[in-house]
């Protein structure tokens with residue numbers, strides 16, 4: 001199984017390459033990921049861009065009125081909850097970490113509303129540190145492929161970590177997110193156009209059923 005997952009990563013790399021930036025500004029990655037929950041990327045980019053245009057620094061966000069943050073990002077889902085979170089995170093980083101985002105899973109998880117997926121995204125895309133950020137795409141595709149058999153993203157993360165060497169953890173999120181957005185769609189996956197269908201349990205099962 002481990003061998004086939006490495007093979008799957010190699011095939012997806014060939015298809016998608018690597019285009020996401022690493023070593024991004026950690027505060028931007030953190031806030032972007034908080035804003036991204038249940039939103040399309042385009043809307044998240046717009047919201048992050050509007051937010052940092054109006055409040056360019058962590059200090060300004062920490063001091064901002066919640067209402068003003070809400071008004072800046074109100075075109076995205078859950079904007080009220082996200083506005084509170086963005087301010088609370090900024091304040092804590094300012095007070096406890098001298099305006100620095102910690103490069104450490106345990107400390108990131110102490111930030112208000114930050115779960116393992118967000119913390120992992122920060123480790124990967126800001127610090128280039130090995131982590132596996134499991135969102136709906138990573139969870140769904142891993143289970144469809146049959147490389148894991150899990151019910152929750154936390155279980156998927158643990159299973160993938162045990163299947164892969166740390167050096168490959170960085171690739172999973174980027175590749176599976178792209179594949180999930182373009183080919184392995186949540187409803188009606190485009191299996192005919194899939195470069196990893198030969199490794200996929202879901203594809204094998206649907207072919208047999210036809």
Ligand code: SF4
Pocket residue numbers: 141144145183184185189190191192194195196197200201202203
């Ligand atoms: S074969 Fe279909 S279900 Fe399997 S990974 Fe590809 S698109 Fe997803």
